[in-house]
Amino acid sequence: MGRKPSNRPTSFDIAYRAGVSQPTVSRALRGSPSISEATRKRIEAIARELNYSVDKNASSLRSKRTNTIALLFFEEDTPGDSKINPFFLAMLGAITRHSAKRGLDLLISFQRMEDDWHVRYLDSHRADGLILLGYGDYTLYRSRLRDLVEHGTHFVRWGAVDDPAFGAAIGSDNVQAGRMAGEHLLDLGHRRIAFLGQADEHYPEFADRYGGLCEALDAAGIAPDDALRRDTISHEDLGRAAMQDILDAGTQFDAVFAASDLIALGAMAALRAAGKRIPEDVAVIGFDDLPAAAMASPGLTTIAQDMRAAGERLIDALLARIEERAPPSPLIGTRLIVRESTTPR
Amino acid sequence: MGRKPSNRPTSFDIAYRAGVSQPTVSRALRGSPSISEATRKRIEAIARELNYSVDKNASSLRSKRTNTIALLFFEEDTPGDSKINPFFLAMLGAITRHSAKRGLDLLISFQRMEDDWHVRYLDSHRADGLILLGYGDYTLYRSRLRDLVEHGTHFVRWGAVDDPAFGAAIGSDNVQAGRMAGEHLLDLGHRRIAFLGQADEHYPEFADRYGGLCEALDAAGIAPDDALRRDTISHEDLGRAAMQDILDAGTQFDAVFAASDLIALGAMAALRAAGKRIPEDVAVIGFDDLPAAAMASPGLTTIAQDMRAAGERLIDALLARIEERAPPSPLIGTRLIVRESTTPR
């Protein structure tokens, strides 16, 4: 029946002590219905006593299930300081917590867009699925995504919820959020609203936010003015430069909608340097609700994305893919956080 | 010799096509010297062509080496918002990058101090070693650490470099950094320096920073004044409260050394609310160089820890433990970042 006990306990050791066979131990610990309650209790007790834990490698090897998901971050290859985008760090927290709740291990890795990450993890049976968090030029990203889809890889990505040819996506309703931001500014009486953020196919999330703003403007009977728009990616210095550019151009404006908080913080610096009072001369609204947004003075009004829901949804969507169930809704809620950068105290 | 090729390629498939045995494939791909150059080239070519990658589970099962390390975060059980301490997020970035460079996979997990994390990862053969990033009450932490040491677990932790009975630690030279902060304030002519941070055995890192400050004061012939000290942990609101408490007490002071940036930012809020000008009335210096420190206005002077080195050192120290080599030096460099909160522009 059993074998002799050895050093680090295996299921054979448990079996030996319990007077059952090894498969019975395996079944008992996995909660198989074909093991009687009494036997299971006994086995569980012995397992606990011996401090036994299932060997993850053997288990995965045999069952073809790792109960692990890999979280892949992408970045554009920024030289110099290797800071991580704080927004994704917040996401990481949410994902970690929820994957723990689902009993999943989380493998994490940072990649550059250029690398051929799309094979390594799944083919080596490290993980059952992938979560992709990319920021940067979306067009670069697309070909890899298409590869993954064709390869039949189980993955979900955070970002623009668009063409499923690029895989399942979870993201905020950026159009609606953009409209919300626009309406907030309009409600406060602002009419000349600048937009900072690259609103084209390279950054579809920003494009949607801009689209939402335009909807709000339309509804108020205001035509969007391209003179009040500057392309910029999410970086403080670039946000500052873009704002400066509008200031230099001399076009009048009384509010700024920045596509991200980093951009907004840069813009606020430029405005301050130009002697503009916030929000009296120019109101500013951002996007993301980074910790720094609350810290800034004046506090930055912004759109918060529901990170907890995002983490949950990403995990559950991925599991749905893996288990071939129907996926959950892809859209995440957003919330307006009003601070002093739009409303003086 | 070989077997028939199957679905997902295995080392047998490679062997079959190369006309060699499976072990030869294994050896060739691992770079064993007992395989001829020619054979290896051939095998590598076939492997690439078939898109073969070694099954991580089988490999780890057999070799007892996972090439994976687990990164465990601890937090005190804070109710409500589940933010992650930004300092550890920065650390995460550094660790990730360096582990990739070393060819290690990184398993990540958040834990509460109370849980019995100390067994799960290693006994289940998920990882070869542990990196512990804990913040919170150190005394809670100690018993677990001692368990791990007795259990023979391979681990390294970030934090106070103290008694090795609690395992190998990597950390900044907090005493020296504290002295540096003190000297900076003294050089600027400040004499009455307040300290915010719990400087006892519960938070040994803070205690060391305070110790460094005292050294600097001693060297300048100034006696530390307990009336200018408040215990607080690293949280903005608590920093604010502690500062307020000193203000309310009416003790005069012209500078503040906060044991962390979060505390410092809270203190600055309290000072502003009390109508104090920074740095003219009160200079403020923090610790950590969070992104928010640069963002604050005035910019917060602070002590930056060399995160890149920290990540490297943690990984290398852990590998040294695992491979039973001599560990690298445990102390990490720090650097004074001067901003407007101590020197008016």
Next chain:
DNA sequence: CATAATATGGCATACGTATACGTAGAGCGA
């Protein structure tokens, strides 16, 4: 009381790799 239907658990084996050990052939010196 005989037989069918469960309930429970054992037996055999597969998962894909790594490694201890053995061995054929080449080269070489005596």
Next chain:
DNA sequence: TCGCTCTACGTATACGTATGCCATATTATG
């Protein structure tokens, strides 16, 4: 020629678990 040392591989097997299939004991059913 013999034996020796190397080189370069093959043979056999172990790692620890999960699972398809079968066997026994137990109970229900007529």
